[in-house]
Amino acid sequence: MTGNNVNVEKYVIKKAPPTVYYIPDFITREEESHLLNKIYSVPKPKWTQLSNRKLQNWGGIPHPKGMIAEKLPEWLDTYLERINQLGVFESVKPNHVLINEYLAGQGIMPHFDGPLYYPTISTISCGSHTILNFYEPDRTSEGSEVCSIFVDARSLLILQDDMYEKYVHGISSKTDDTLSSDILNCCSSSPNQMLNRSTRVSLTIRHVPKTTKFTIKT
Numbered sequence: 665m666t667g668n669n670v671n672v673e674k675y676v677i678k679k680a681p682p683t684v685y686y687i688p689d690f691i692t693r694e695e696e697s698h699l700l701n702k703i704y705s706v707p708k709p710k711w712t713q714l715s716n717r718k719l720q721n722w723g724g725i726p727h728p729k730g731m732i733a734e735k736l737p738e739w740l741d742t743y744l745e746r747i748n749q750l751g752v753f754e755s756v757k758p759n760h761v762l763i764n765e766y767l768a769g770q771g772i773m774p775h776f777d778g779p780l781y782y783p784t785i786s787t788i789s790c791g792s793h794t795i796l797n798f799y800e801p802d803r804t805s806e807g808s809e810v811c812s813i814f815v816d817a818r819s820l821l822i823l824q825d826d827m828y829e830k831y832v833h834g835i836s837s838k839t840d841d842t843l844s845s846d847i848l849n850c851c852s853s854s855p856n857q858m859l860n861r862s863t864r865v866s867l868t869i870r871h872v873p874k875t876t877k878f879t880i881k882t
């Protein structure tokens with residue numbers, strides 16, 4: 665895989681199943697606050713409230729019959745372009761962003777992202793760290809993680825291959841995390857340190873291959 669500017673290969677987490685890249689400080693603090701300002705200044709109806717988090721969908725609604733693609737605003741497109749430069753999406757450009765807001769104590773149930781997206785997930789995190797857990801699809805209870813990844817604010821995480829297709833991923837609903845050597849990319853210098861979560865806003869950036877210009881008749 666060849667990136668134009670950044671060599672992503674040096675960010676691969678070798679202890680994890682293939683393939684996960686973790687790039688700390690992918691965005692600056694200024695970029696993080698700018699993104700958060702933009703995200704929180706959208707009109708209220710742009711948010712969808714779920715029971716355990718809220719979200720914004722940008723780029724269109726993915727659908728098995730094709731997504732009616734919507735142009736992304738400039739403030740998002742610039743990050744899609746930057747991720748595109750890494751070469752991880754190969755010849756396609758990401759065209760879809762899901763923004764999730766998790767308050768401390770909120771999470772997301774283990775799930776597959778599924779076939780509607782090109783098999784690469786990239787995620788920019790703002791506001792707080794979290795821990796992303798990976799499980800065998802039929803074994804998702806706490807304690808049976810295949811592995812866990814520390815995902816800090818301002819980082820970029822990229823998942824492909826088995827980490828996308830074979831294992832489900834989720835975030836437990838906790839207000840704090842104890843760092844331990846079970847977490848693959850952290851934290852030999854600070855074992856058993858406890859970190860409080862605050863509000864985390866993640867931007868899940870993907871490519872939806874099937875798009876249509878036409879309204880779908882039902």
Ligand SMILES: O=C(O)CCC(=O)C(=O)O
Pocket residue numbers: 762764772777787796833866868
């Ligand atoms: O917030 C995250 O990092 C994970 C989000 C996620 O799994 C998803 O949007 O499918």
Ligand SMILES: [Fe+2]
Pocket residue numbers: 775776777833
């Ligand atoms: Fe996901």
